Amino acid sequence: MLESWKEPFRYPRLEPLQGKAGIPPEAGSASKKKTKAKDAKSTLKRLWSYLIFHKWKLSAVMAMIVLSTALSLLGPYLAGTAIDHFIATKSSGFIPFLIGMAVVYALHALTMWLQNIWMIGIAQDTVLRMRTDLFNHLHRLPIPFFMKRQHGELMSRVTNDIENVSSSLNSSFIQVCSSGLLLVGIVGVMLSLSPLLTLLTFMVIPLMMVGMKWITSRTSRLFKVQQRNLGELNGFVEETLSGQRIVKAFSREAAVIETYRELNTRIHLSGFWAQAISGFIPKLMNGLNNLSFALIAGVGALLAMNGSSVTVGVIVIFAEFARQFTRPLNDLANQWNTLLSAIAGAERVFQILDEEVEASDEGRAGELERVEGRIDFEEVSFAYGEGPLTLRGIRFTANPGETIAFVGPTGAGKTTIIGLLCRFYEPKSGVIKIDGEDIRKYRRDSLRSQMAFVLQDPFLFEGTIRENIRYGRLEATDQEVEEAAKLANAHSFITRMRGGYEARLKLDGGGISQGQKQLIAIARAILADPSILVLDEATSSIDTVTEIKIQEALQRLMKGRTSFVIAHRLNTIQQADQIVVLQDGEVSELGSHAQLVQQDGFYSKLVKGQIELQP
Numbered sequence: 024m025l026e027s028w029k030e031p032f033r034y035p036r037l038e039p040l041q042g043k044a045g046i047p048p049e050a051g052s053a054s055k056k057k058t059k060a061k062d063a064k065s066t067l068k069r070l071w072s073y074l075i076f077h078k079w080k081l082s083a084v085m086a087m088i089v090l091s092t093a094l095s096l097l098g099p100y101l102a103g104t105a106i107d108h109f110i111a112t113k114s115s116g117f118i119p120f121l122i123g124m125a126v127v128y129a130l131h132a133l134t135m136w137l138q139n140i141w142m143i144g145i146a147q148d149t150v151l152r153m154r155t156d157l158f159n160h161l162h163r164l165p166i167p168f169f170m171k172r173q174h175g176e177l178m179s180r181v182t183n184d185i186e187n188v189s190s191s192l193n194s195s196f197i198q199v200c201s202s203g204l205l206l207v208g209i210v211g212v213m214l215s216l217s218p219l220l221t222l223l224t225f226m227v228i229p230l231m232m233v234g235m236k237w238i239t240s241r242t243s244r245l246f247k248v249q250q251r252n253l254g255e256l257n258g259f260v261e262e263t264l265s266g267q268r269i270v271k272a273f274s275r276e277a278a279v280i281e282t283y284r285e286l287n288t289r290i291h292l293s294g295f296w297a298q299a300i301s302g303f304i305p306k307l308m309n310g311l312n313n314l315s316f317a318l319i320a321g322v323g324a325l326l327a328m329n330g331s332s333v334t335v336g337v338i339v340i341f342a343e344f345a346r347q348f349t350r351p352l353n354d355l356a357n358q359w360n361t362l363l364s365a366i367a368g369a370e371r372v373f374q375i376l377d378e379e380v381e382a383s384d385e386g387r388a389g390e391l392e393r394v395e396g397r398i399d400f401e402e403v404s405f406a407y408g409e410g411p412l413t414l415r416g417i418r419f420t421a422n423p424g425e426t427i428a429f430v431g432p433t434g435a436g437k438t439t440i441i442g443l444l445c446r447f448y449e450p451k452s453g454v455i456k457i458d459g460e461d462i463r464k465y466r467r468d469s470l471r472s473q474m475a476f477v478l479q480d481p482f483l484f485e486g487t488i489r490e491n492i493r494y495g496r497l498e499a500t501d502q503e504v505e506e507a508a509k510l511a512n513a514h515s516f517i518t519r520m521r522g523g524y525e526a527r528l529k530l531d532g533g534g535i536s537q538g539q540k541q542l543i544a545i546a547r548a549i550l551a552d553p554s555i556l557v558l559d560e561a562t563s564s565i566d567t568v569t570e571i572k573i574q575e576a577l578q579r580l581m582k583g584r585t586s587f588v589i590a591h592r593l594n595t596i597q598q599a600d601q602i603v604v605l606q607d608g609e610v611s612e613l614g615s616h617a618q619l620v621q622q623d624g625f626y627s628k629l630v631k632g633q634i635e636l637q638p
């Protein structure tokens with residue numbers, strides 16, 4: 024039981040499904056390069072590179088730490104002096120001395136407060152930078168990276184792991200520095216007062232060392248497991264909530280609850296052991312603390328009675344320092360645990376930051392001006408990761424303004440061709456050209472800005488209908504948004520809705536029908552006014568009236584643009600200028616409807632109804 028929750032979680036119920044999708048575990052370029060931040064030292068170094076932005080503020084914090092440490096050493100020293108000086112010898116001047124002590128303690132509180140408040144500012148700013156870097160980096164990662172990771176697990180890195188770093192930075196940095204300094208200061212004062220009593224105090228140190236080593240060697244691993252388990256749980260919750268319909272449709276509630284219970288138990292166990300073992304630290308320190316206190320009191324009393332230089336005041340100072348001496352050690356041990364958990368969090372963040380972004384094409388690559396829209400695929404072959412070739416020797420030419428329909432059985436490679444055209448992936452061999460130039464000559468964002476997409480299940484963001492249409496071109500005016508909606512046959516249904524263009528859509532278009540989502544996506548594409556259009560024809564059944572509206576809107580949208588259509592309806596295919604029949608990753612037939620029906624191939628069988636296109 025203990026071992027199982029330490030291993031990464033495997034989804035037993037999903038394994039066959041992953042196999043079917045044919046996703047190789049090593050798919051994508053990012054899989055091999057993720058180990059840069061594997062040790063605490065390099066992680067701390069990288070954390071430091073964030074902290075160094077605030078070197079002046081950090082210096083001020085350090086100055087306050089030095090001051091507050093000196094003041095906290097001064098307090099017990101003054102108390103001991105007061106006993107020997109005023110109580111034992113009944114000297115005068117006790118009141119001014121008391122006031123002086125009060126000032127020391129007040130200043131101590133002030134310096135502590137200042138260092139805390141400044142450090143909180145530094146910590147918050149540091150995690151702000153980390154969060155920004157992480158989010159920006161995530162958006163520059165290639166599509167294959169996202170295909171092999173759960174969204175919730177990634178979200179956990181942006182939220183939980185960063186939060187962990189933040190809370191540790193808030194407290195640990197100061198604690199570690201001030202505890203270290205305090206230790207040095209206490210040892211110095213103690214040695215100057217009584218080397219023998221100092222030696223006695225030190226006797227507990229080896230015991231502390233052994234105990235702490237035993238504990239932290241276990242907890243550092245456990246904290247890592249805990250963070251990972253939390254990420255897995257987040258991933259699972261995100262997945263099941265967004266796939267709620269499917270879970271319900273297939274009556275998988277019980278299975279999902281069971282998997283959740285298992286993941287939850289893993290967190291429970293890893294959290295329990297991490298906390299339980301690290302919880303030993305204060306207890307151990309307390310015990311050893313009491314031991315050293317007893318030794319000092321006993322031996323100190325013997326020394327005082329035998330007339331050595333040790334006075335009652337010195338014993339009080341020592342007793343206080345012995346307590347203070349184990350406290351910074353105790354704090355160091357506690358903070359060490361917090362620090363380990365922060366390092367585990369930071370390491371997971373840096374792992375993502377180390378993932379290779381889409382090969383940078385800035386600098387050497389050019390901007391694309393508005394293109395005419397001629398696309399050439401020249402002997403293009405492609406494989407996902409190290410897997411077998413998904414596409415082999417694809418060759419076709421789309422002239423400006425033409426409609427190219429891709430037809431073929433499921434898994435033939437239609438979507439993959441579109442992915443290559445957008446440069447989500449790079450061909451293994453062959454060239455793709457736009458207006459006669461290799462698409463690799465241009466920046467990806469510049470290339471993609473020439474295209475618009477209307478997908479089977481268009482994604483709509485949480486926001487108003489107007490905002491969702493405007494996603495096609497952010498600087499479009501309200502009037503342009505409405506013009507686009509009119510051309511997309513969406514205007515009438517939008518104005519009938521309560522709130523009209525300002526009606527708020529829930530996440531992914533919750534609250535409107537599939538057909539209406541399609542119309543909004545078409546309006547968005549019309550507004551973008553691209554030279555190249557990618558259309559993945561909807562397969563879901565939409566009522567006839569809406570269907571006619573969609574077809575009409577699409578005709579308007581496709582006019583004058585090079586359009587690539589993954590077609591599922593025969594009449595869409597028939598109207599295309601060229602039909603590319605794909606079978607098993609190869610172009611098996613290419614030509615117009617009239618040309619292809621002449622051949623006794625896949626297409627003519629399709630037209631004759633001998634083959635059905637699977638939706």
Ligand SMILES: Nc1ncnc2c1ncn2[C@@H]1O[C@H](COP(=O)(O)OP(=O)(O)OP(=O)(O)O)[C@@H](O)[C@H]1O
Nearest residue numbers: 044045046047170407413433434435436437438439
């Ligand atoms: N991310 C991926 N990793 C590995 N293999 C993949 C990946 N995506 C798709 N494939 C494989 O590539 C082949 C082509 O898939 P693609 O999605 O291009 O087919 P398609 O013709 O669009 O199919 P459909 O009509 O069902 O959408 C399939 O065998 C599929 O299993």
